[in-house]
Amino acid sequence: MPGFIKICGIRDAETAVAAAAAGASHLGFVFFPKSPRFIDAAAAEDIVTEVKRAAFDQGFDAPGFVGLFVDAGERALAEAAPFLTHFQFHGRESPERCAAMGRQFGLGVIKAVPVGAAEDAAGAAAFADAADMILFDARPPRSADRPGGHGAAFDWALLRAYEGETPFALAGGLAPDTVAAAVAAVKGLAGFEGVDVSSGVESAPGVKDARLIAAFVAAAKAAF
Numbered sequence: 001m002p003g004f005i006k007i008c009g010i011r012d013a014e015t016a017v018a019a020a021a022a023g024a025s026h027l028g029f030v031f032f033p034k035s036p037r038f039i040d041a042a043a044a045e046d047i048v049t050e051v052k053r054a055a056f057d058q059g060f061d062a063p064g065f066v067g068l069f070v071d072a073g074e075r076a077l078a079e080a081a082p083f084l085t086h087f088q089f090h091g092r093e094s095p096e097r098c099a100a101m102g103r104q105f106g107l108g109v110i111k112a113v114p115v116g117a118a119e120d121a122a123g124a125a126a127f128a129d130a131a132d133m134i135l136f137d138a139r140p141p142r143s144a145d146r147p148g149g150h151g152a153a154f155d156w157a158l159l160r161a162y163e164g165e166t167p168f169a170l171a172g173g174l175a176p177d178t179v180a181a182a183v184a185a186v187k188g189l190a191g192f193e194g195v196d197v198s199s200g201v202e203s204a205p206g207v208k209d210a211r212l213i214a215a216f217v218a219a220a221k222a223a224f
């Protein structure tokens with residue numbers, strides 16, 4: 001069983017509860033204003049409260065709650081930290097910055113690393129003492145105004161060049177019908193813990209589809 005199945009870009013409580021009940025281990029909130037999945041801290045906190053209540057009432061495991069930030073300042077991190085379990089740093093944050101923010105706010109750290117070549121994957125070893133998980137994602141298109149969430153995949157075989165000790169997960173263009181192939185491509189690699197999806201479980205940018213989420217979680221679990 002994969003330890004990590006994250007549904008990112010959550011914007012409403014109904015979808016959040018459905019994803020957690022379907023077996024997602026983590027839910028992600030995008031605190032990056034240019035994203036079609038942007039949510040503010042107050043709305044995200046309300047969703048966290050709803051999910052925890054539903055988990056208790058319905059008897060499923062409460063997921064972890066991940067805040068996605070892109071080169072954010074401490075004020076934005078401080079606003080969301082009290083109801084999160086992890087920061088996901090998706091910008092140009094250095095290993096030192098990741099480690100310092102994780103320590104300061106007492107949260108786990110997921111560092112997104114864009115991969116377009118084998119050296120990108122190998123370079124992620126620099127986050128060994130700074131992150132609890134590396135999230136390998138596709139490089140964004142040159143013209144993009146945000147560093148992720150484009151539904152773009154990368155060559156998963158490039159991850160063979162990663163020899164770091166930090167556990168890692170796969171992101172970028174995954175969907176219910178592609179996640180099995182992605183898992184199969186990296187399954188034997190040391191440290192592989194799971195998958196992360198956003199666009200592939202949406203009916204339109206920023207609009208999550210509960211049926212696609214359930215199909216994604218089931219396919220990911222079956223593939224491990």
Ligand SMILES: O=C(O)c1ccccc1N[C@@H]1O[C@H](COP(=O)(O)O)[C@@H](O)[C@H]1O
Nearest residue numbers: 008035148149150151172173197198199
């Ligand atoms: O989703 C976004 O809009 C986003 C904005 C800024 C940085 C990252 C973003 N998304 C993350 O990118 C990966 C892959 O997404 P996809 O499945 O290819 O759409 C995932 O972690 C998203 O949460």
